[in-house]
Every structure is written in C-alpha cells, then in structure tokens.
Amino acid sequence: MSNDDKLNAVETWELMQCAKEKLGAKELQKIFQRGQTQINRYCSSPISEDHQRNPLDRIHILFSNLCEAGGEEIVRASINHFADIIGCRVAEQGEIVPDKDTVEEECLDDYPEKVAMDNMIAASEHPEKVRRQGEKTCREIMETVISYETHWGKLHNQS
Template structure:
C-alpha cells in the first residue's frame, strides 16, 4: 500500500493549490492558458468561500467527465477511463488493477484456458498495428486478468476445482 505524506493534497482543489506552489502561478498559467485570478479560484476550498469565489478545478471536472464516460460508455468507456488512470499512475511508477480478485468465469479448466486466447490474440494484433503504448498496456492487463482467472480457481473453496494435480 502506498503511504501519503500527512500534508499531501487530498482533494482536487488542494492538488491545484499545491501545483501553483510547485510550478508557480506563471507556470500554471502557461499550462492552462487561464488568467491568474481564475487559477487562484480553482485552488480555493469551495466549502470555505462565498458562492462565485471558487471555481470547479479542471481535475475535478476530469473526474466528473470520467464518471460520466464510465456510466454511459459501457465497457468501452471503462477501458477509456482505465487507460487514462493508468497514464496518471505511470507518472509515479504505479499501475491500475481491479479491486476485486480474479474469479473464474467458466465451468471447467479447458474452457477457462481457451478463454485466455482471445485477449492474447488481441494483444498481438495491437502490437502488430503499432497501437499506442497505453492501449497495448491496457490489453496486457486484460490478458493477465484472464490468466489469473485460470490459475486462481483451486485456491477458492466455494468454486469447483478447475485445475487438478497430476
């Protein structure tokens, strides 16, 4: 588990405030192409200032946009947001993995093994097509998840044993 510094920004507006401290207001103005007063409004706690003096910061908007894409975009929307999340995670040497453990979705070991091939084939296609690295890495995560589904069945007592010894 990753430990945060006690004073690390824990909200989007606090991250924006910290970014202004680290990158300077001029640096942030170059990145966002906004005037200084707007940037300072992004960095205010919306619960502690009068209405109209704080603005929803771009990171908060991105989170709302991403939630809407997941809600309305189905599996493609989930994949798109997962890829963007992985881009952020990659900046700090982390990866994005599902919270729930892998669980077999087939009734026998042969079917579970065969279920591993389509994501492998798709990975090879993406590599051959010179797809963006973020898309290739996302497909690699999908493939690894499928392989875990194949391999974890014996450790789960409430499911039929898919893998047998010798």
C-alpha cells in the same frame, strides 16, 4: 523533511493549491490558459463563494461518466498515461472474480485475449496498446487460476 514529504492534500482544490505553490500561479496560468483570478478559484475551498470546479474535478467527472457508460478501459488507459510520468501503472484493487461457470470455460476465455495480443504484436501496434492488452490477458488468466483454485479445493475438501 521536504515539502513533498509533508503533502497532506486530499481534496482536488488542495492538490491544485499544492501545484500552485510548487509551480507558481504564472505557470498554472500558462498551462490552463486562464487568468490569475480563475487559478485562485481552482485553488479555493468549496466553502468559499469564489470557488469553482477545477480541472481535476472535471477529469473525475469525465472518468466517472465513462465508467458508467462502460468505458473502464478508456479510463484505465488515461490514468496509465498520467501515471507513466512517475513510472507507475494502475492496478485493480478489487478481488478478481471468475466470470464463467467452469474452469474449462475460463480456460477458453483466456485464448482470445492472448491471440488479440499476439495479433497486435504481429501488426506492430504501439507498445502501450500491447501492454494494455497484455494486462487484460493477465486479468483473464487470473480469473482462470482463481476458478481452478476453487474447483481444486472442492475436489480435495479444502474450502
């Protein structure tokens, strides 16, 4: 079994320790432009008096603050930027909940998102921007589908 298959890291300091083992301290020093002592602090347990908040912790704080300020799309775009390195994209885990009262209103809510995407294509926007808008359009369409399923179930006495 390779070392990658045995990855048990959960906390950010453990992930940093794994990165140090995989790339070497010197490479992390070059990437973060910090000395050996600072890299060791990033990789140490919080119970160690030498521990210091590492870059992964700082990114987590940044993303949390952005979400609190209504910047979920910025966070999603940032994570997708990182996830693209390994051929992945972010997917929402939560249940999709319609944000309009009727199916008709949900249908109308889909149209501006689709038009925005089409306008981006017509303006030759970057494909990543178009993809993000496409994902937003898909979320809106799924809200409509769920709203319709609920409506249909009520009409046919199928809850």
